[in-house]
Amino acid sequence: MVLIVVCAGQIQSISGARPDGKELSDAEKTVIPIEPLPAGHLTIAIKDEALMDAVWASYDAGAKIELVKDNEDQVVSVNPLLPIEIHVPREVRVDEIVEAKAVLPGDTQDTQVTFQVEDGQAIAEDVQDGQASHAYVFVSLGTYRIQVSSANHGRAVAEVVVQ
Amino acid sequence: MNERKEIRSGKQVTVVERKRTPDELEKEDLLLRLEALETEARRKNPDFKIPEPPKGLERRQVLQP
Numbered sequence: 001m002v003l004i005v006v007c008a009g010q011i012q013s014i015s016g017a018r019p020d021g022k023e024l025s026d027a028e029k030t031v032i033p034i035e036p037l038p039a040g041h042l043t044i045a046i047k048d049e050a051l052m053d054a055v056w057a058s059y060d061a062g063a064k065i066e067l068v069k070d071n072e073d074q075v076v077s078v079n080p081l082l083p084i085e086i087h088v089p090r091e092v093r094v095d096e097i098v099e100a101k102a103v104l105p106g107d108t109q110d111t112q113v114t115f116q117v118e119d120g121q122a123i124a125e126d127v128q129d130g131q132a133s134h135a136y137v138f139v140s141l142g143t144y145r146i147q148v149s150s151a152n153h154g155r156a157v158a159e160v161v162v163q
Numbered sequence: 164m165n166e167r168k169e170i171r172s173g174k175q176v177t178v179v180e181r182k183r184t185p186d187e188l189e190k191e192d193l194l195l196r197l198e199a200l201e202t203e204a205r206r207k208n209p210d211f212k213i214p215e216p217p218k219g220l221e222r223r224q225v226l227q228p
Contacts, residue, residue: 091223097171097172097174097176117164117166117177117179118164119164120164120166120177120179121166121177123177134177135174135175135176135177136176136177136178136179137169137171137176137177137178137179138178138179138180139178139179139180140179140180140181140182140183141183141187141191142181142183142184142187143187144179
């Protein structure tokens with residue numbers, strides 16, 4: 001089970017654990033958090049396993065997790081946005097043009113993706129049809145970490161081995 | 164690490180240049196030593212075969228056959 005504490009429309013904390021591949025028992029699905037919370041705080045208990053996995057995937061990537069409200073403006077669940085993906089060749093040659101591609105969900109609101117090689121310059125590229133790309137050339141041998149990030153979909157990192 | 168913009172093959176690219184890290188230099192040194200040992204082993208015994216890597220490890224080619 002994943003517990004999400006919300007206050008004033010903002011997520012304060014996310015906690016919980018589930019071993020990979022373990023299905024919750026009926027008893028576990030009926031667990032209700034009873035720990036008293038400070039005034040104005042409320043807890044959302046996520047017991048749907050697919051949603052739990054999605055929450056952790058978004059959390060790990062730093063992607064936005066939206067609150068879902070009912071007709072009475074009460075928070076009832078969450079909508080974790082899909083994390084950004086990075087696609088880049090694993091092994092390239094010195095002086096080869098390398099296209100780093102970032103893929104966002106088709107309905108993304110983000111208009112730009114930032115590309116950065118380690119502690120190098122952060123370069124913003126426009127999103128078109130849910131994708132953005134930037135071309136690099138590495139003139140030295142070695143292993144380089146390329147990070148892509150966007151406002152709502154967090155970050156993703158890939159390593160490129162230049163040989 | 165140095166970066167600069169260039170046009171290559173009609174496309175704007177970011178050219179990345181940096182000195183190799185101590186870890187990378189150490190790794191290359193180990194690979195060169197292994198390659199020398201393999202070359203020597205093959206010279207002494209043409210039937211010499213490099214052991215298969217452990218399961219789950221994909222070995223990169225360091226010695227041209």
